[in-house]
Amino acid sequence: MIFLTVGSVLPFERLVAAVDDWAGRHPETEIFAQTKGGRYTPRHMAHAEILSPAEFARRLDAAELIIAHAGMGSAIMAAERAKPVILFPRRAALREHTTDHQLDTVKFLEGRPGIHVATDPETLDRAIAEARKGGGGERLSSAAPPTFIANLRAAIAALD
Amino acid sequence: MSRRIANRALAICSGGGHWVELRRIAPALAGREIVWASVYADYAGDIAPDRFHVLPDVTRFNKRDIPALALAVARVLLAERPALIVTTGAFPGLMALILGKLLLGARTVWIDSIANFGKLSTSGRLARPFADLHLTQWEHLETPSGPRHLGAVL
Numbered sequence: 025m026i027f028l029t030v031g032s033v034l035p036f037e038r039l040v041a042a043v044d045d046w047a048g049r050h051p052e053t054e055i056f057a058q059t060k061g062g063r064y065t066p067r068h069m070a071h072a073e074i075l076s077p078a079e080f081a082r083r084l085d086a087a088e089l090i091i092a093h094a095g096m097g098s099a100i101m102a103a104e105r106a107k108p109v110i111l112f113p114r115r116a117a118l119r120e121h122t123t124d125h126q127l128d129t130v131k132f133l134e135g136r137p138g139i140h141v142a143t144d145p146e147t148l149d150r151a152i153a154e155a156r157k158g159g160g161g162e163r164l165s166s167a168a169p170p171t172f173i174a175n176l177r178a179a180i181a182a183l184d
Numbered sequence: 185m186s187r188r189i190a191n192r193a194l195a196i197c198s199g200g201g202h203w204v205e206l207r208r209i210a211p212a213l214a215g216r217e218i219v220w221a222s223v224y225a226d227y228a229g230d231i232a233p234d235r236f237h238v239l240p241d242v243t244r245f246n247k248r249d250i251p252a253l254a255l256a257v258a259r260v261l262l263a264e265r266p267a268l269i270v271t272t273g274a275f276p277g278l279m280a281l282i283l284g285k286l287l288l289g290a291r292t293v294w295i296d297s298i299a300n301f302g303k304l305s306t307s308g309r310l311a312r313p314f315a316d317l318h319l320t321q322w323e324h325l326e327t328p329s330g331p332r333h334l335g336a337v338l
Contacts, residue, residue, distance in 0.1 A: 032200045032224070077226040096299045097201030100208070100338070128301035164338075168208040172335025176212040176295075176319075179334055180268065183291045183316050 026152075027087035028057040031095045032074060035062025036120055039112045042145035043091055044068050046152065056083055089155050091148075094126035094141075099133055103164035108155040110140045112148070137161030187265060188288050189217075194266035196221040196257075196280045197273060199241065203227060205272040205297060208337040219264050221257070223276065235264075239276050258283050266290055271311075273297050278307040281314040293317040298336050300325075 028043050030036035040059050047055045047068035055069035058080065075083065084090065084105055092098035094113040102109035111134075113127045114120035130141045138161030142151040167173065193216040197206045203222050207230065210218065220227070221237040228236035237260045242253040257279045269284040270293040271277025277294065284290040294315035296308040301322055312318050312330065320326060321336035 077224065078229060095201050096297060097204040100201070100204045123302075125299050125302060129299055132301055166208065167211050168337040169335060172337065173209065173212045175334035176209060176293075177214075179317055179332075180212065180270075180291075180293060183268075183293075 025083075025087050026053060026055045026089045026091060027083045028055060028059075028069070028091045029080070029098055030058065030060050030093045031098060032058075032060065034114075034121065035060040036093050036112075036114060037062045037064040038118065038120065038145070039091075039093060040064050040066060040071075042112075042148050045145065046149060058083075089152070091152070094129045094133075096129060099129070099139070100164065103136075103138065103161065104166055106138065106160040106163035108138045108140065108158060108160045110142055110148070110151045110155050112142050188267040188290060189265045190267045191215075192217045192219065192264060192266045193268040193270060194219055194221065194260070194264055194280065194284070194290075196239075196260075196269065196271050196277055198276050199223045199227075201299060202272045202274060202277070202297060203230075205295070205337045206270075207231070209270070209272070209295065213268075213270065216268065219260075219266065221260050221276070221280070237264075242275055254279055254283065258287065261287055261290075269293065271295065273305055274307045278311045278314075281311050285314045291316050293319070294331075295319045296321060296325075296331065298322075298338060304331060 041064045044066040057071040058075050059071050061073045090102045090109040094111040111130050113130050116124045133139050134141045140151045140155045142148040193213050219235040220231050223239050223241040225238045239256045240252045242249040268291045272295045281292045292315050294311045298321040318331045320331040323333045326333035
């Protein structure tokens with residue numbers, strides 16, 4: 025199963041339409057999408073506007089591949105499960121977000137094991153093929169790195 | 185009686201990535217009683233048995249709902265009286281730092297999301313005067329006058 029998520033804040037019609045188009049050409053692959061609504065209604069894949077966190081986690085666990093907007097939450101949740109993920113950045117110029125920070129996100133995450141990037145519908149096909157072949161990266165721990173935790177702890181203690 | 189509960193920390197943020205990042209830094213609060221607040225009721229399951237407060241889901245996209253968010257955050261602060269407030273953003277975190285300073289004189293920590301690689305978030309810039317500890321997760325965004333960089337959630 026491929027799980028598509030555009031996050032929990034804004035719809036992302038360009039990505040949903042691109043994956044739906046891929047789904048139409050690959051009817052043998054099961055796909056589920058969290059779409060946050062929007063003007064585009066998928067025709068070739070199962071979808072919901074929003075899933076509960078428990079259901080969202082269940083879909084992530086069941087997925088062989090995750091396709092997501094380039095939000096850190098999506099990227100981290102995929103990495104915590106060692107699942108391959110394709111990140112597709114939102115663009116401010118297309119009114120998909122208020123800023124282009126997702127372009128920065130893919131810049132610093134691209135190339136990590138298990139992380140793939142597609143920036144437009146044309147590169148999505150190749151990214152899906154590569155991600156399915158490549159598998160996931162190493163499982164990410166559910167806590168921040170110990171040095172950051174220790175630094176933060178000390179800095180907070182120093183406030184008192 | 186003090187107006188703050190010394191060992192209590194409020195961990196507060198909006199949904200999605202902010203919530204994921206906030207949970208990753210929670211070990212830095214070990215030894216304190218953590219109460220949580222965010223914008224989806226279902227998040228309670230992620231941090232049980234800790235206490236959880238649900239807030240209205242207000243972003244910079246729906247400005248009309250800001251008073252409702254301010255009221256909800258104020259209620260949480262007055263009910264819990266945390267001595268420490270930690271947030272990873274965005275709008276609810278900004279609100280909590282402002283009101284936490286004004287209502288409780290709490291210690292406040294702003295950790296700008298790791299997604300803000302090009303520049304500090306708007307909420308992060310606005311939070312600066314209200315944050316005792318004002319952090320960026322990117323070394324290149326650190327400046328002598330703040331924000332500081334102590335590491336990142338990844």
